Amino acid sequence: MxxxxxxxxxxxxxxxxxxxxxxxxxxxxxxxxxxxxxxxxxxxxxxxxxxxxxxxxxxxxxxxxxxxxxxxxxxxxxxxxxxxxxxxVRTDYRAADHYNEAEMRWEDIVEGREVSAxxxxxxxxxxxxxxxxxxxxxxxxxxxxxxxxxxxxxxxxxxxxxxxxxxxxILDEQDFLSWLRSVDSVQRIMMVAKLPNPDALPEFEPVWDRMQQRKARLLKEIMEAANVEVGLQDLEEDAQVRAFLAMGTNAFGYVVADGRRGRHDTRYDQRERSAxxxxxxxxxxxxxxxxxxxxxxxxxxxx
Structure with a gap:
């Protein structure tokens, strides 16, 4: 060795x-x-x-x-x-066997083992x-x-x-749009925009304009479907939604959506599916x- x-x-x-x-x-x-x-x-x-x-x-x-x-x-x-x-780093503990030489007997002890990544x-x-x-x-x-x-x-x-x-x-917009197109209905969507730093981009409008007018640091919009079977309609064509998505793509906000695929509920959460x-x-x-x-x-x- x-x-x-x-x-x-x-x-x-x-x-x-x-x-x-x-x-x-x-x-x-x-x-x-x-x-x-x-x-x-x-x-x-x-x-x-x-x-x-x-x-x-x-x-x-x-x-x-x-x-x-x-x-x-x-x-x-x-x-x-x-x-x-x-x-x-974390210390994990496990039961182990120990032989006590002085008393000539086996004993139960707890050992600590460090794990890390x-x-x-x-x-x-x-x-x-x-x-x-x-x-x-x-x-x-x-x-x-x-x-x-x-x-x-x-x-x-x-x-x-x-x-x-x-x-x-960072929002992977194509990943979100793929999810959107894969569900049978979108029942709820929450979009959050935060004040950009230092400047806004043209594709942030109209969300950015509204934040500027109201002197807002954060803007949150929630839409829920009137009919859960039909779901929310034409989200991709909605200018406000596109602006929120643009801000998410630049990590100035995030989107969370709930939908149905067949008999199962499904959720998209940008915070857990970063680009x-x-x-x-x-x-x-x-x-x-x-x-x-x-x-x-x-x-x-x-x-």
Whole structure:
């Protein structure tokens, strides 16, 4: 057996496999009532590097708690992207047999065993897109919450907080439209729009115009079918719906819809079905994988 540290280590879980990269957008909005001394750094990456907490635990779960941490921070030479790894640790307990030498008897004991998982992530400064290679144990909503909480805690640690950070799933519009066309009836749809940062795009109208006129930070619209058998009609042709979807596609909101397919209820929840990209077979080198993920995100940014 070799005594060289690191030799004969198992390959990463993603090696020689295709993968799924979960996509989110990191948004920063001014606090409703900031301190007079609050100042938001002009450049997104400067602000991100200042507040995104590495090495600080973030606990999720009630019964089976997981302690998440970010590590392995690297900033690219162009200073427009940040690499890292996100992972969790949990201690599991199990019954075991133990022989007591002094009393010459077998005893029942409880042993603790640490289990963990980690994956690479990349944040592209130009698009503010966060990409996380999805480990089988990672729930998309949990990943978003961990990053969001770490950013908000880092902001609160500044001398004067200026910003409300959020990590929001990007709507895969084609995925939603495919779901919409696959159901027999849509019984209910809830669409939420949040104040964009910093500017609105033309396709956000008329939702954005209405938010501007009413000085709203958030707009929520709910439609329920008058007849559950017939369902809501012509949603794809509705200008208001298209504007909400455009905001969801840019991670400035989300959509939740309930429908019927045959005899079964079905739900579409953007927060649990964030847009993603699929990779080809991945190498075993962490930095090479991060480079692939960044290239994928930047290709999306140029589209």
């Amino acid at each position: 070799s005594d060289v540290p690191g030799e004969n280590l198992p390959e990463p879980w993603f090696a020689e496999r295709s993968g799924v990269v979960l996509l989110y957008r990191i948004n920063r909005r001014p606090l409703p009532e900031p301190s007079l001394f609050a100042h938001q750094p002009e450049l997104f990456m400067d602000h991100l590097v200042e507040v995104l907490q590495f090495g600080v635990p973030e606990v999720t779960g009630r019964r089976n708690k997981r302690e998440w941490r970010l590590g392995n921070r690297e900033i690219t030479p162009d200073e427009d992207a940040l690499f890292g790894q996100i992972g969790w 980690r994956a690479p992530f990349v944040i592209d400064g130009g698009s503010r897109i966060l990409g996380v290679l999805q480990h089988p144990s990672f729930a998309p909503t949990t990943v978003a919450k961990v990053f969001e909480n770490l950013l908000r805690r880092g902001e609160e640690a500044r001398e004067a907080a200026s910003t409300e950070w959020s990590v929001e799933p 993603h990209e699929r990779t080809d077979e991945l190498p075993s080198n962490w930095m090479q994988v991060l480079g692939i993920m960044l290239g994928m995100i930047r290709d999306r940014r140029r589209q």
